[in-house]
Each structure stands twice: as C-alpha cells, then as structure tokens.
Amino acid sequence: MLDELAQKNTPSKLMQKINQILAAISRRAERTKKVEHLVNSFVDVGSLQSMISNYENQVIYGRKGTGKTHALIYLNTKNNINGRVSINIDLRTIGSSQSFYINNEYTEKDRALRLLSDILGNVHEAILETVSESDEIDLSAVVPILDEFVECITNIEICGTIERESQSESNHSNKLQYNLTASSSKGLTASLSETTGSSEKASAKQTRAGYENLRIHFGLLIKSVKKLVKLMPENELWILLDEWGSIPYELQPYVADLLRKVLFPVNGVIVKIATTPMRANFRKTTETQSFIGFELGVDVSSVIDLDEFLVFENNYETAKSFFKNLIHKHALAIDTNNICSLDETKFINHIFTQRSSFEEFVRASEGSPRDAINILSKAAFKAADSKIAIKHIREAARSFYHTDKHNELNSNAEALELLDWIIREVISTRKTRGFLLSCDSKDKLIDYLYDARVLHILKQGVSVSTMAGKRFNIYSLDYGCYVDLIGTQGYPKALLIASSKNNEDTYVEIPAACFASAKHSILELQSYYNQHQTSFSFVNSAKDLTLAVINLNSKKELESSVPDSLLDGIPKNIENKKIDNSIFKPLIFVALIIRKAQNHEYSTGVQITNIINEYLIHESKPKKPNNISRELRDQGKIEKMPWLTLMSKTAGSGNVFCINELWKVYWKEYFDSPPPNIM
Template identity: 45%
Template sequence: MVTPINTAFLKMAKRAEKYDNKHLVSTFVDVGPLFTLLTNIDHQILYGRRGTGKTHALKYLGNEIKKNNDDIIIYADLRMIGSTGGIYNSNELSLSERATRLLVDTLTEIHDNLMQYAIEHEEFIDLSRFGSLLDEFAESITEVIVEGKTEKEIRKEEKQQYTNETGLEFTAKTDRIEGHLRSTDIHDRVENEEFRQTRYGIEKTRLHFGRVLKTLKKIMSVIKPKRLWIMLDEWSEIPTSLQPYLADLLRKTLFPLENITVKIAAIEQRSNFRLHTGEDGYIGIELGADTDNLNLDEFMVFDNDKDQAKNFFMRLIFRHVKSILSSEKNNIPDSPEKLINDAFTQKNTFDELVRAAEGVPRDGINILARAAQKANNKHITMDHIREAARNWYIRAKEKSVSSNPKALKLLRWIIDEVIKHRQARAFLIKRDENYYLIDYLFDARILHVVKKSISGRDEPGVRYKVYSIDYGCYVDLSNTSQYPKGLFSVDTEEGEKFVEVPENDYRSIRRAILDVDEFEYVTN
C-alpha cells in the first residue's frame, strides 16, 4: 500500500490552473524579493520558461491584492480570449485583420470583467453612470479600421466561332431528278469575365486609441481611488507576428492611466514586444522604458544559490502535501524538515531531487511523483530519484526536441563535447552571440542559464553567458568515472580547477568556451 506521503506526492497537480484559489494561496512559496517586486505598481513583464510558476505567481498576487487593498483584478488567459478555431493563426486572413480581432477581443475581455465587477459591487457603484460609460467603451472598441491598398485585376475572355456551309444535293428518281440547296450557318460567341481584388503593400491596423483611452479614463475616475490590475497570462501563446500590435494597444490605452497596472507573463524566447516601422518609429512596448522585467529563472537556478533552491523546493513540497493531507484528514508532518525526513532515505536524496529539477518547479514535481510511484510504500531513495529524472527527461524533454532534428543533433554534439570530452556540466558562449538552436534547447528546458555574465582576464571586456546541461543528460553516468567533475573548468594560479558556483571573473575561462560555429562547420 502506498504511504500517505507518497500518495500526496502523486496527487500534486502539475499546472497552477488546475488549482482553486484557496489551494494556490496555501501553496505559493516566495523566493527572494520576488513577491515584493511583483507588488510594485509599475507595469511589468514576468519572464519564465514553462513550469517556472508564472501563472501561480500572478494568481497569488491577484488574490493578495484583492484581499488587502480591495482593488479590481482582471486575470486573462490569452489562450482563452475571443475568437476560437485558431483564427489568430489563420492564413486566410491578412495580418491586419487578425491583429484587429486580437485587439478587439482583448478590450472586450476587459470590458466584460469590468461589467461583472460592477454587477457584483452595485452597493457602491452607480450602475446608471458606470453602465453608460461601459456602453461607450464597448462602442469605442468596435471602431477598428483596417487600412490596406488594393489593386483590381480584371480578366476578360471572348471566343467567337462562325461557320457557313452551302451545298447542292441531287437525288435521281425513275421519273425525275430532285435537287436541294443546303445552307448551314453556325455562329457561337462565348465571353468570360473574371474580377479579382488583391491586397498589396504594407498592411496597417489603425485603432481609435484616442477614444478608447478617453473612455477608460472616465471609467477609472469612477473607480478611483481603487486601482485596476490587469494580468495577462500566456502571452507567448499569441502568434509572434501579432504580439507587437497588442503591446502597442497596452502602451497607448492602459499605460498612460495612473491607476492601472499591467502585469504580463511571458516566455522570453517566444515573445516579440516591438516592431520597428522606420528609422525612429515602432509599434509595441519598449522594454525597460515602458515596463520593468523580472525573470523567474534567475531566482531558482540551483548552481546560483544551493541553499536558496533547496529551501524553496522544501517549502513548496511541504505546502502542497499539507494542503492535500489536510483535505483528506490525514496526519500532517510538523515542518518541511520533518516531511523530508519522513519521505526520503537521506537528506542527500532530497538534494538530488533539487538538482534534477534544475530550478523548474513543474519538472521537480513531475520527477517527485514518478519517484514516489517507484517507492510505493517505502522511502524514496537516490536510485528512485535518478530513474525518475531519467524517465522524465526522455519522455518530456528529449521527445519534444526530437521534432527538430537539427536541435537534437546539436544537443548530442554538446553532450559529446562538454560531458564526454571535458567532463563538465556547463559551457560558455559569448553574450553578444545569438544562436536560434541554443535558445530552442533553453526553451525546452534542456539547457539552463546559470549566470548571465562572467569574464576572463585573458580576454578583457569580453563577457560570456554560462549554460548548464540538464541533469537528465548525464544521470546515467552516476557512480562512474565519466560523471562530470564540476560545472566547468578554469585556469587558476594553481592550475586547472573545476568550478561549482560561478563567479564574475577568472584568470582564464578558455577551457569552458563552446564554439557553436564549429558544430555548424562539422554538420555542413
């Protein structure tokens, strides 16, 4: 029979949207100054790869703000708004038409939420005044004009056929000869006309931003002194070609209003907030100027701060288990430390789970659930963690990368070059060098950014980014002589040394640098 703790591990949901607000509040774990930064009233973009906790953070933030300040919260999952059937990705519609629908759908979502708020709080909202303003708002968001030049092409086809045949026929009979004059006249006329209208030039989307902004300003004057918090989740699910248009809408209609705050959850490698339209012009948001940016990956990477990462995962697991066991009226461990002692054979086993998670909560929860399934009615062992991590890597990560043959080939080259030949877990790439496939592997959670900037004294002024390779890539080498000796090697006064926690500056880092161009040369 599976132990109650292992049962709780198996029941931990993997996605925040599966939880109700009560569970989200009870299981949220702050890390460093993250929540303090999120409560800032400035507009922010919260970056993070899949599974890092963006949705959980936004929903917890909304609940806490509503509870403490009684402000208005609008949470919108951008996968669910507006038109269905993949219309935003449709090739049958022009870019401007798809962008227009996205803008209207987003504003309509805001309108509907404000209407719902007014109905639920009619005791202090003047519905007659507020309702008329919402009607005005609804009218303004429909005034979207798609501008594009067109050319007309007319095809005309005419066919004529004319035949005239004349002949004399004679027929001989016994008593006489008969003659007949035959004449045939055929005249056919066929005329086809085809009319086709084709768009050309640069498609333009023009929204009456001025009227939308003015109407929203009136609405916010009624709501004041309350603040409206708009939280847009799953930004990166919007086609990248449309994202700058939605960003421009936010910048011109919501950002200027003093009592509106916008928070956006996005995946950095799948986001496109700005589109240049000329030498000085652009559509969208200027990152850093219009918004502050936070990155969840920077808060929870194991090799950056081991103690912080272990403390985070210990509290995260404890709060989930506590919530599950309390609802089932089972005995609950007194503390996070007691839970770890009761669930794992030794503390090092839990440390290995944290390392395997690579700073991604959803990956950690999935590995833990698979390890608990293997353990059944026993404590979770080191072998359970390693087997679960290997299985999760093969099923969830390597399998997704296999759809991109070149990315898979690069991954295998990196594993061979870094793990096999250098016996390291990480490598360095120049900060100013961008490689699509490296970003692809990072987005797939197979590569992880450990540190954004380090340098070597042998190359003054040149900065490098440190990427670590996922635990699942080398877990099979555990307890063998081929297991990585450290994060990466550097040259010191005493000779070559392996680094575990990267610093900002080294004597020489040439041994750790990976030349991705060499992969391109070898494979071409």
C-alpha cells in the same frame, strides 16, 4: 498529528500514505480548479510576493514550469480578495486557428491592432462580470462607460477604392396607317391613323472594392479607460497577461507599442506580463532609428527573473528553502487527513532518507517547480512505503527525462542532433555539464532546447577577463542528460572549466559574475554548423543521446536509510556539545555510528566530515570542511577516543577509521540515554 498517526501505524504504512499524497500533487497550476488550492500552495521565494504586488508595470521572466502562471493566479486571487478589480488573461485563448492576426495576407500593424482589440474585449467582459457580482461598484454608472469602451475597440470601417458605372437607353417610333374600304351599302370609305411612341431607359451601378479595417481612436479609448478606473475600488485596474510568448513573435512589438499608448499612460492601470525570455520580443527598431514597442526599465519599471531565485547553482540555500516549502505546501493543500501538518523541516526530514537525498532532488529539479513536482511524484511512487532515497530521485529523474521531455524533442530532428553534439562536446570531451555561449549567438535550435527544458540558463551577461567586451550566458545541461553517468568515470567533474594550465583543467562549481579565464568553457556553435553534416551521425530519438558518453564502470553504492530512532536520539545541540573539552569528539563519535547504520564499516576523514555536515550541523550554521580531518590526524587525540579504531592507511585514502563495540557504553555515558538499535 503525524506523531499520533505514527503511533497508530507502522513506519512503512505511514510512509505509504505520505507517498500517496506526494504522488498526487497537481502538475500544472492552471489545471487546478480550486482557487484556494492555488493560494495555499503558492510559495514565496525571496521577496517575490512583494515584488509582483507593487503598483508598477512589470515583466515576469521564467522558463516553462517555473511558476509564472501560478504567481499570476495567486496575485489575481489576492487582489480580488482585497476588493481590487483584477483581470487575468491567458493569451493562448485569444483568437482562433483562423484568426485575423495570424493571417499573413494582412499587414503586421492591422493584425496587431485586431489582437489588441481581442485582448481589450476580454478586459471588457471581465470588468462587466466583476461589476455585476460586486456590491461596491455602481453598475448603472459603469455600464454606459463600458459601452463607450467596447465601441472604441470594435469600430470597423471599409477601406479601399470605389468604382461607379452608369447606363442609359432611349427609343422613338412613328407609325402612319391609311385604309380604303369599298362597300355596296355605304359606298367607298377611307380612314387614316397615325401612331407615335417613344421610350427611354437609364441605369447606374456603383461598386466598392476594399476590406474591413479596425479603427481604434486612442484618444477616446484612453478617456474611456480613465473613466472606468475612477469608478473601480481604490481607483485601480490590474491587468495580468499570461503566456505572452503565444503571440506571434513578429507582432509582439506592435502589441507592446499599443499597450504603451493605451494602458500605460492611465494612472491606476497596472499591467503585469509573464513570458519566457526566449520568446519575448517587446521592442523593434524602425528604419528611421525610432522604435516600436516599449523599453524595459523605462516604460516597464522592473523585470523579475524567476530563474535567479530557483536555480540550485545560483543560490544553494534559497533554492533548498524554496523547494522545501514547495513540497510541504503542495502536500498540505491536498492532505485531507492532516498527515503532513507539522513543521516543514521536520516534514522534509521525514520523507527523505537524509539531507543529501533532498539536495539531490533540488539539483535534479534544475530550478523548475514543474520538473520538481514530476520527479517528486515519480520518486514517491518508486519509494512506495519507504523514505525517498537518492536512488529513487535518480530513477525518477531518468524516467521523467525519457518519458516526458524526449517526446517533445523527438519532433525536432535538427534540435536532437544539436543536443547530441553538445552532450558529447561538453560532457564527454570537457568533463563538465555546463558551457558558455555568446550573448550575440541567436540560434532557434538553442531556444528550442531551452524551451524544452533540456538546457538551462544559470546566469546571463557574464564576462571573461581574457575576452574584453564580450558577454556570455552560462548554460547547463539538464540533469536527465547525465544521470546515467553518476558513479562512473564519465560523470561531469563540475559545472565549468575555470582555467587550463599545462594541460591541467581547473573546474568551478559555482558560476561567478566574471571568470579569470573560462575560454575553455565557451561553446562555438559555428563549428557545429560547419561540420555536423559530415561528422556526426543522425539521431532518431532522445533516448539515444547519452549512450555515446556512458562509461559502463560499476556505480558507487547508494546510501542506506538512517533509522529515525537514531536521528531522534541525537542531542539537538550536538554541534555545540563538548566532551573532554572538544566539540569535535561527539561529532566524530555520532558520525561513525551513522556510517555504521548505513552499512559502512570503515570511513575516511572526508566521509566522516560529510556525514557531520549532512546530519549534525544545522543548515544555518557554517559547515566544518577541514577541522575534523585535522582532529583525526592527531594521534594523541585519537588515543583519547576509546570507541574509535584507527586502521592502517590505504592507497590514496589516508587513515581509515571504524567505530568499535564500546560505542554503546559511551553513548549512554555521553548522552545519558539508551543507545539506539542500528542493526
């Protein structure tokens, strides 16, 4: 379909239509009302789909924006399509601002019990709604059990003291009255009367002082749940709990404990919990050394960490594959004109100027699909009617960081000040963009910066051989913190300092499980808290954070777009093609032509190698880092390339090469096709 549209539209008009689609991709899964859109746009990474679909209780970890909500909505929808009873509960919607369970006047146990009742109340309503709409479930059999279920979770009793008060009163009266009357007609008369009366009054009053207490009988509740499950299709009930971190932190172990006692023992009930790791508190040790909550790996069989799949530094190929699929599926889900209906690799090649542009996009996304969609939307808007280039990605990432993330940061002055210190300590002083932090360092400001997605955890629990027994988490600063430094001397050299000898630092880009010596990458937060009151100026806005380390040297020239006509004319098997018994000769030839199309007259061996790896070697094939340079150092082989001109050496650059005017003749000879127009 894209080829047909390309014939009807100019390249700029077609790119404008595609960029309009990319700019319209939905930002958040829960804001998309159409379920089919969520299902169609779900991207499986690694074995994620099969992992979350198993019949085990699980915790799904991930930072904000990594797709936890999308994954649960997808799982819930697939379950319902397959006839299972599946309930997806957003825990942010439980209770209210004046809810009992956030009222600190009551005990944590009572608050947690009420919260569990609210959660199970949602389960009851969802089951009732599902049963009412299902033709496969006997409504008359389920409703009485649902009544038992709701009675178990809403049983209220009054707890407290009883006061009784009684009053009594009695009255008695006796009255004697004598009358003597004289009359002319009757003479003298006399009368005597007596009045006697009595009354008694008694009252009693009873006062009961206490409060309403929710009482859940676990035994009866478990029996009700078991009865319900037996009436469900396949004898299964899936309960998916999203936004676990919205539960008050101190209550989480109690709620986890109640879930362990009520739902986990019932065969056929599958519970999935999605949360950010920094906000999760599933277990609490008591004074008697027992615990409240549940144990990961014991009560909950497995933990899935989405960051392990999505962070670029952890696995280049997996991350690129995921985000390639993410863009394509989301575009297809809202594409009403079938503009995007082609192979995903071709689609990515069509919307980005070159492979490095797409890789820059993946790196800027920092493993967060939400960040990726925001950056892609802004980059597509900036590209307008052209392909998305590296400059568009960087401008979009800068805009997203300053207009979106900084708003959240500006509400916490302490976190801003700590981030400012980290940026100067890590980027300016150490020339890296990452650091190690002890696993024992529990710091609310670090957690806040992590939640705000300006700090990212790449690996957890790594060791440093020079510090036996200590474990560290590897953090990296967000791409937006240093995007302004790209192309300057202040740009970070790598992720971490691997070692330091004789005042010379050795840098490492890919984090390993264990470092020979990475102590120079360890960040000591205590030194900040000891000094920051007097040593550092107060930061008012996130916009000011990177200014202290920006070097105003001129930036490197960004790439120009390579014409599609040139890329389409390159033989598909160019990496295997031989000319004069050499597989390197055609690669060098085409790489120099691509460089010329990008307005680069001269090229070093390294630059030629980069172009070959970027455009000419298939992603599944090994790259060629050294062989090309060796080929170009052989004077005899250079002389056999009549289209190649060797320039004199430049300081620090080695030989410099350029393609001469004969290249068009040899293009036709080598590839039996007209040479492309690159002017």
